[in-house]
Amino acid sequence: xxxxxxLVKRFGDTTVLDGIDLEIEQGEIIVVIGPSGTxxxxxxxxxxxxxxxxxxxxxxxxxxxxxxxxxxADILAARRRTAFVFQxxxxxxxxxxxxxxxxxxxxxxxxxxxxxxxxxxxxLERIGLADKADAYPASLSGGQxxxxxxxxxxxxxxxxxxxxxxxxxxxxxxxEEVLALMKRLAAERQTMLVVTHEMGFARDVADxxxxxxxxxxxxxxxxxxLFNAPRDPRTRDFLRKxxxxxxxxxx
Amino acid sequence: xxxxxxxxxxxxxxxxxxxxxxxxxMAAAGMVLALVLACGLAVIRVLGIPGLNGATLLFISFFRxxxxxxxLFLFYYGLPQVLAFLTQIDGITATIMGLTxxxxxxxxxxIRAAIVGVDRSQTEAALSIGMTNGQLMRRIVLPQATRVAVxxxxxxxxxxxxxxxxxxxxxxxxxxxxxxxxxxGSFLYFEAFITVAVIYWGIVELLAWCQRRLEWRLNEAYxx
Numbered sequence: 001x002x003x004x005x006x007l008v009k010r011f012g013d014t015t016v017l018d019g020i021d022l023e024i025e026q027g028e029i030i031v032v033i034g035p036s037g038t039x040x041x042x043x044x045x046x047x048x049x050x051x052x053x054x055x056x057x058x059x060x061x062x063x064x065x066x067x068x069x070x071x072x073a074d075i076l077a078a079r080r081r082t083a084f085v086f087q088x089x090x091x092x093x094x095x096x097x098x099x100x101x102x103x104x105x106x107x108x109x110x111x112x113x114x115x116x117x118x119x120x121x122x123x124l125e126r127i128g129l130a131d132k133a134d135a136y137p138a139s140l141s142g143g144q145x146x147x148x149x150x151x152x153x154x155x156x157x158x159x160x161x162x163x164x165x166x167x168x169x170x171x172x173x174x175x176e177e178v179l180a181l182m183k184r185l186a187a188e189r190q191t192m193l194v195v196t197h198e199m200g201f202a203r204d205v206a207d208x209x210x211x212x213x214x215x216x217x218x219x220x221x222x223x224x225x226l227f228n229a230p231r232d233p234r235t236r237d238f239l240r241k242x243x244x245x246x247x248x249x250x251x
Numbered sequence: 252x253x254x255x256x257x258x259x260x261x262x263x264x265x266x267x268x269x270x271x272x273x274x275x276x277m278a279a280a281g282m283v284l285a286l287v288l289a290c291g292l293a294v295i296r297v298l299g300i301p302g303l304n305g306a307t308l309l310f311i312s313f314f315r316x317x318x319x320x321x322x323l324f325l326f327y328y329g330l331p332q333v334l335a336f337l338t339q340i341d342g343i344t345a346t347i348m349g350l351t352x353x354x355x356x357x358x359x360x361x362i363r364a365a366i367v368g369v370d371r372s373q374t375e376a377a378l379s380i381g382m383t384n385g386q387l388m389r390r391i392v393l394p395q396a397t398r399v400a401v402x403x404x405x406x407x408x409x410x411x412x413x414x415x416x417x418x419x420x421x422x423x424x425x426x427x428x429x430x431x432x433x434x435x436g437s438f439l440y441f442e443a444f445i446t447v448a449v450i451y452w453g454i455v456e457l458l459a460w461c462q463r464r465l466e467w468r469l470n471e472a473y474x475x
Contacts, residue, residue, distance in 0.1 A: 104382075
């Protein structure tokens with residue numbers, strides 16, 4: 001189980017996260033939506049200390065820390081219990097698709113190279129890129145790169161995979177294959193926390209949708225409730241704007 | 252009588268080549284020491300270590316801002332007058348010292364730029380899977396920075412080989428010093444210096460060929 005309590009993050013004078021409380025059950029798929037600049041990505045980045053939060057308590061499985069007192073070891077432990085999928089893929093440019101997936105297993109989990117490569121090949125099979133094992137990121141399409149990015153996260157066997165707008169940098173033609181892979185992971189009950197503007201994905205896949213604005217969680221609930229009967233006027237306002245731009249999703 | 256005395260030039264080649272090992276040894280020693288120093292300086296700059304950062308900037312500014320020949324004279328003729336333990340300094344040591352400090356100043360900035368140039372998101376990705384800073388540098392950043400820095404560093408090495416010829420002004424009989432002596436004996440200055448020019452040129456071309464091969468290999472991951 002993952003638990004965030006009263007998480008606060010400031011950049012200078014700006015409070016980006018203003019006391020976030022969130023609990024995620026094992027196997028739960030949570031989608032975070034909200035206007036740009038409301039701290040959705042920062043929330044994800046605070047969970048693995050890519051940003052250092054200013055206050056709050058973080059529970060990741062058997063790790064339980066006051067974020068202001070987190071030691072180097074706590075931070076490494078948090079990172080090993082989470083996996084991150086980046087908006088811009090962030091693959092290691094000097095490593096092949098196979099090596100990108102195996103890297104963490106070899107360096108962090110200290111697996112022998114052969115075992116790590118065997119696991120990476122299984123994952124490549126699952127993400128449909130077995131034939132691209134020896135391809136370097138520069139020769140892969142955006143969609144393929146992001147699937148490798150997801151494969152790298154899958155290899156970590158983390159408590160939760162954090163997706164930071166995984167389709168936002170993709171050309172429209174590649175979005176579907178990435179969403180399809182995420183749906184497959186969701187069907188396998190991989191715990192996921194997804195920041196996205198893909199309302200269709202949120203509606204179809206999420207167990208719970210969280211609406212954030214101004215660094216706070218305004219409203220959360222199952223997609224049927226949040227999309228069809230939003231309670232807060234800010235949620236209604238946001239959904240009206242977004243769904244007007246994505247008519248395929250509106251009912 | 253022909254314009255050029257080819258027989259003299261051909262006879263000169265083996266004599267001059269016997270001084271080539273000294274020239275290459277000074278360049279190699281200077282390069283290795285300069286690389287080590289430059290890496291240290293680059294890391295100080297990248298991490299912005301307080302105190303050391305300012306000292307590094309001053310060092311780089313001085314050794315880039317003054318001619319190598321001035322630095323060599325300073326080490327060989329100047330320093331022994333102030334620092335007693337340097338009275339024994341010989342021309343070869345002074346040359347290696349000068350080459351090291353001078354080229355380290357240039358190379359530090361190239362190495363720093365190469366490290367900083369590695370896409371920041373890859374650093375975050377490496378941290379996100381739980382790598383330590385050391386693992387991140389060793390496995391992700393430095394291999395990519397090397398690829399960026401190698402062409403420039405090879406250029407500095409080529410430059411350094413040519414710069415060893417300044418050692419002759421400190422009384423070292425290396426490739427250039429030997430040529431000067433031979434020419435003074437035969438009075439065939441044009442033949443002597445054109446011969447040594449061709450020898451330097453040949454070495455540099457050989458290195459440039461190695462550089463192209465190395466770059467081809469380092470670029471493996473970036474070909475589409």
